[in-house]
Structures are given as C-alpha cells and as structure tokens.
Amino acid sequence: MTLRAVPLLSEPTCLRPDSSLLEALHLMLDKGVNHLAVCDSGTWAGLLDINDILGELLPVSARGEHALQDLRFVGDGIPLIAMQLKKLANKKVSEVDLDDMPTLDEDTPLLEAALLLHRHGVPLPVLGADGKLKGMLSRRALLAHLISKTGS
C-alpha cells in the first residue's frame, strides 16, 4: 500500500520564501503549529521549524559549531533576546538554513513513509510529479490511517 490511500493534512499553509521570520512566527502561534511548509510559487522549498526561529533569538555566539554550551552566566538576557527579536522582522525565511529532509510522493510505500517520519520527527511533504506540494504527511495522520486499516 502506498501513500495514495492516506488522507494528508488538508490544505497546507505555504509560506513564501520572502516572508519575514516574524510573520512566520505569528502564523505558527496563530495556527498552533510547530512547522510551516515553504513554497516558491507552489513548488516545495523546505520546512521551517519553530526551532529555527527560537535559534535566531539566541546570541550568535551560542549557535552552530563550537558555540557557547552554557548561557547561565548571562542571566535572563532579556535585552539580548529583545535585540534579536527586532531582527526577526528583517530576516527572510529564505535566509534560514531550512531543514534538509526527504520528500515523499503518492507512490511511496507506507512502511518507507513510517521509517522516514520516525527518523526525522517532523511532518514530511508529499509532492506531485510537477514538484508542487500536495500536502504534508504527519505521524499522527499516518498512525490514524494504520489503525483504521488494521482495525486495532
């Protein structure tokens, strides 16, 4: 059985790459989601994770390789966070290093989709033959489908 039989998350909200991170954050908070698909004219461009936005609020010195491992000594650091928050309005989604993840299509077998969802821990995009985003497959949607099919 392939993904063709699984109901996808309906009507995925697509962010444009030129949206600001602040807009993306507000959208995530409004919709109560942790991930948003990024599409350029409908074509899949990547997944923005709320963790990417949280990372932008940290001082540069605490990000990436060889970064500071501990920030307790800074205290609450509210002025530093406020400084970074202001920058979110001017930073575009396209400037973020979006998560590199596999894409699925309607012919992907269910077991393979389960494996990839388990490994990556985020919803995965299901693309049409033209590269356009058809929908996002979540772990919850796949599990619900499996339960309904096996009658467990």
Next chain:
Amino acid sequence: MTHPAAISEAIFGLSPLLVSLAIFVLTYAVIVTEKINRSVVALLGAGLMVLAGVLNQAEAFNGIDLNTISLLTGMMVIVAITQKSGVFQYVAVKAAKVVKADPWGLLVMLSVVTAVFSALLDNVTTVLLIAPVTLLITDALRISPYPYLFSVIFASNIGGTATLIGDPPNIMIGSAAKLTFNDFLFNLAPVAGLVMALTLIPIYLIWGRKLHASAEDRALVMAFNERESITDARLLKQALFVIALVIAGFVLAHSIGQEPGTIAMFGAALLLLLRVYDQQAEAQSHVIHRTFGEVEWITIFFFIGLFVVVAGIEKAGALEFMAQQIVVWTGGDFTVTAYVILWVSAVLSAVVDNIPFVATMIPVIQSMGSTFTPAQIETLWWSLSLGACLGGNGTLVGASANLVVAGFAERAGHPIRFLPFMLMAFPLMLASIAVSSVYLWLRYL
C-alpha cells in the same frame, strides 16, 4: 651526512634525490591547493616515499618524531577535558568585568587572556574558547566584534610564540633541537610580550580610540555572573591540578631527564583516570571514547605524514644541499643567516602552512652545525620560531586559528575578508618581525 650516492640503488632508473624531491614538491603543492584534506595528502606522500624505495618502513617510522606527536596528543586530551569545566569562559568574563566592560579595556584584556592561553594551549583551541565569549560580550555592548576578533587572531599567534607548547612549530623545534620549556620561556617570552604590547598601539589608533558602549549596555555585561560559567567544579579542580603538574613537569623536564611528550601524555592519562575512576566500566568507556574523539586526528596524521616526507628528502641529501646553499648565499655570515631565516620564515608562513615549512627547515638548520657554533645554531632556532609563529599573522590563511576566528566572524555577520585583513595584518606582522630583528640583534648577534 647522507649523500645521495649512499642510497644503494637508483629508483626506476632515476636518482633517489630526484624521486624524493618530486614526491616532496608534489605533496606540498597539493597541500597548498587545499583541494584534498592535508592529512590524507601528507600520508599519501609518506607512503610514496616508502613505496618508491626512498625509505624503507623502519626508516620512515624513525623519521616520525614521537615526542612531538605525544606532546600534541597529550595536550589535546587535557584541553578537551578541561574546556568542559567552563574555566575559559570564567576567565574571559572576569577579564571583561575587571575593566568594567570598557570597550578598549576589554580589547586589551581579551588580547592578554588570549595570548596567555595561547602560550599554554594550542592556538586553535584558544580561539575556539575565546571567540564565542568575545562575540557574546560585543553583542551585549552593541559594538562591532571586528577589532576584537582581529586582536584575538594576533594575540593567539603572538602568545603561541612564547613557549615550547604554544604553537606546533615550537613543539617541533624544541623536540628536534632538544630545547626545553625554560629555553623557550627565557628566550622567546620577552619578545612575545613586547610584540603584543606594541601591536596594541596601532590597534588603538585605528579602532580602539573610537570604541564606545553605552552605560546601559556595559551594565548588562557587568551583570554577567562568571561563577555560573563553572559548570563542573570537581572537574575544574582535577583539571587545574593536572595542568599545574604538567606545566611544572615542563619547567623541570630537563633537570628530571624527561621529554615533554612523556609529561603531556602522562598528564592526559592522569586526568582521564581522575575523570573515570569512580564510574562503571561502560560509563568509563563512553567518557574516554568521547574524549579521544575530540583529539584533532587530522593534525596528528598530518604531522606523521610530513615527518616521513621530510625524512625522505633528508635521506636523499636534499636538505643538506639546501643548508649548504643558504650558507653559500649568506657567505657563511651568521647575522645574515639569522635574518634570512627570520624574514623568509615570516613571509612564507604568512602564505603557506608553517608546519610543513618548519618540518623542512629543522633538518636544514641541523645541517648547519658544521658551519656555526652550537650557541649560534640555537639563535637560528629562535629566528625560525619567531618567523614561523609571528608570520602566521600576515594573512587570513597564515594560521589555522585565523580561519577559525574568521568562521566565527562570518557567522556573526561581520566577515573578515582576505584582502582587507591582509592590508592591515601584513604590515603589522612585518613590524613584529622588525621588532624581533632588533631583539635578536641586541641579545644574540
């Protein structure tokens, strides 16, 4: 002396001298392109020296200076464990608070802290520890990190010059020439301190006098609690105890008849023991595996390969010939030879990796023993060390630490570009070599 003719047979009908030189030039040329990882290139060059018959396996292994390898590996293990205690952040934050987060005072303090750490640790480790704290503090002060990162680069290379263990070229020179920790400290630390102080003058004139931070932002830094950066007090005590023991060992090495490699490796093993003795076998394996994983094996294997490549051309007689040519060019004049080694080392080390250069120059200077007295040869070692270590400041690719800092700067949105850096750094580096020339003249020539 090993004359080319001493190698019994020609290789593939070619002279061993030509074959070894071809392998040497090819190896160094590929290293310079940076297209392939330098450790792989050096190991391939070493393998070719043996496969082509320039060296047999025993001669190749004899060419590897295990004292240097042990010293580097042992210190890397000690640093990998110590940095987890948060002590380096503590010192950097404390330094900032001592000067009340005054921007110029901060620059001086971070330079001094970097120089001192670089004298006791390798430069790359030092900048990996200092650059993130520097960025955090300049972020909080809302000032450009560029002058600070520039100074950190200079301080790391200058501080590294001061001791036997500060910079890989010194480790190699000390090991080959049997120079002690104290020899380096007494002969190079004074000039390193002088160069550091003088370097801060142009940095002040160019950037320092214009640096300004608001009282509010300075208060933010003053609110940092450096004590909170000590993440593991027990580890800190263990690490400081072992580091003190190792440094005492380096200072006393000559009088107790021990080599620095043994001292560093013993210190590393002792610190590992202190870390794991009260843990279960599985947990011990995990900690030790992770710690060994943090050793920079690329650097270690690079050294191993280079030592064999250099042993190849040394056996073939190329380095003896080069030493004779230098003596001929300088007319056997000791002062001119010392200055040629100093300035050529500096300029070359600014553009190519100073490790292969020093690895090549060591046998060359050793071959000059028939021309100069032992005291004069010792001066030539100081020329080589000063040139090779300080030369690294000349360009962004002059030392690995420079590139590490540039990586941090890029991430912080204040990239250090090759040309603008060189336009500032190269004249400053030349000035440091001029200061070193005067120092050599006053003290040894």
